[in-house]
Amino acid sequence: MQLNQIELTNYRNYNQLTLNFSPKLNVFVGDNAQGKTNLLESIYVLSLTKSHRSNHEKELIQWDKDFARIEGQISKKNGDIDLTMIVSNKGKKTKVNGLEQTKLSQYIGYLNVILFAPEDLSLVKGSPQYRRKFLDMEIGQINSQYLHHLSNYQTVLKQRNQYLKKTAFNKSYDSLYLDVLNEQLAQEGSFVLFSRLYFIKLLEKWANSIHENISYGKEELRVSYKSTLELSAEQTREELYHLLMEELKKTEERDLTQLTTNVGPHRDDLVFMVNGQNVQTYGSQGQQRTTALSVKLAEIELINEEIGEYPILLLDDVLSELDDERQVQLMEFIDNKLQTFLTTTSVTHLNDKLKIKPEIFYVTNGEVERTSEDVDG
Ligand SMILES: Nc1ncnc2c1ncn2[C@@H]1O[C@H](COP(=O)(O)OP(=O)(O)O)[C@@H](O)[C@H]1O
Ligand SMILES: [Mg+2]
Structure with a gap:
């Protein structure tokens, strides 16, 4: 499965953001505290309605706003699906193709993600x-x-x-x-x-x-x-x-x-x-x-x-946690197999380990700039 597009409204340090992704490797590059993890987190929340780094969903809402919304357009074997996840003072609301879901357990499972972050060593x-x-x-x-x-x-x-x-x-x-x-x-x-x-x-x-x-x-x-x-x-x-x-x-x-x-x-x-x-x-x-x-x-x-299909892989700052050999092994495993989102502070170290040409997104203080305009499939 793959995430084609995401739209964020009042999500953490993103006012309003629409991004189109490559079906293969997407790399978020930027200095610390610019919003790279926030982007991965938003994909995770879209999938699981919970954050991996906070138990309080209200933290996801931009500080002076009263709701946060994540909308994603995904493609699966059986077709395309639109997912929406809204957090407000009243709680969480989820939608599948515009239809509100009464139970979270009905919603979770449409988009499958695997996240790997430095904290995963705690496993x-x-x-x-x-x-x-x-x-x-x-x-x-x-x-x-x-x-x-x-x-x-x-x-x-x-x-x-x-x-x-x-x-x-x-x-x-x-x-x-x-x-x-x-x-x-x-x-x-x-x-x-x-x-x-x-x-x-x-x-x-x-x-x-x-x-x-x-x-x-x-x-x-x-x-x-x-x-x-x-x-x-x-x-x-x-x-x-x-x-x-x-x-x-x-x-x-x-x-x-x-x-x-x-x-x-x-x-x-x-x-x-x-x-x-x-x-x-x-x-x-x-x-x-x-x-x-x-x-x-x-x-x-x-x-x-x-x-019957591969999930989406989110890799937050993990390359810096692994030695060169393990980095190469990880990249070889991913290869062309599944859509991957990766954050890093520098792309230069990355390039020699990649077989696939990544789509690069530069993240600066809640603004994202893409290197090329169209996604090549
Ligand atoms: N609810 C929020 N509203 C506005 N900004 C937020 C919110 N939560 C976190 N931030 C900001 O997001 C930034 C951290 O983003 P993060 O994605 O963790 O950075 P990094 O690029 O290092 O991964 C910080 O500047 C922080 O102030
Ligand atoms: Mg981070």
Whole structure:
């Protein structure tokens, strides 16, 4: 798929901007704090309705304005689609071909993006919370039901935790009520678990082979799911439901003392092993980078496998984070395969690593200038 055009209104430091893109490589060049990341972010938000660097959508609105709008025109195998995403004081509004979408889960998935930014090293080094967020965002893109079930799960979890806290005051509890909550939690939680396990199986297959390539056969990467439940291979959703019910019951006493829910997907994590060693704890900086890169590239192949076309790739300042060899490998991977948007402070270092002629956009303080007028396909 590709993004042909984007139009921004009151978005961060862009008043009003319309850009037409090349179906291949688009490069945003400029000094710091000019608006390069803002551009990539706007594409990300158009796809996922959330920013990768802020939890508060209102930050996207230009300081003295009361709404921000992103409009994108995309081409997919089955035709062209117009997407609109508006943020205002009243919240978010999304449109597909001009029609307002009532649920975000209906909207997300039309445009698939993979973003790779320096912070993505946190995928390996960061907290479990970061890795769960990664899982949730990526699965949400290929499975439209996922975010819906996840949000139900989180709602029930919150209710259960609130109830557990209340029992401390009341010094008694209603075991039937807890059963009802457990059952709802297991319903939603088993969906979340099942989807995550499926996703990781696909991810690991691709990450493993890409990592082998990048390390010239020297390293073997394994990706696995670390659960608070004792999972065995190939469990059905039904089996996961029963397992979750059992475990919730088993830990109920501990939950009642600690006043929180100790088992379930909200406590799970991802583990990366290179040549049998946990990269999080034992990996060198280089191995951690290669691992993060392999996982990101794996996602690209995974999306292609799942939905039948390549997503859009957003690379924010990553070249400066990778050594020359990895930069070349990354560029070789992209080749002509998928539409890519890349930010950099200097194009001179870039040119010798590229096989494709990039479309260059110079970004200066919320204004963008393109080097050539027409897009060559
Ligand atoms: N809501 C906003 N309204 C107006 N300007 C903003 C807003 N949010 C960020 N900016 C401006 O955007 C600029 C940063 O843009 P960014 O894309 O991060 O830069 P870079 O080119 O380094 O990637 C800063 O000058 C900042 O003041
Ligand atoms: Mg930036």
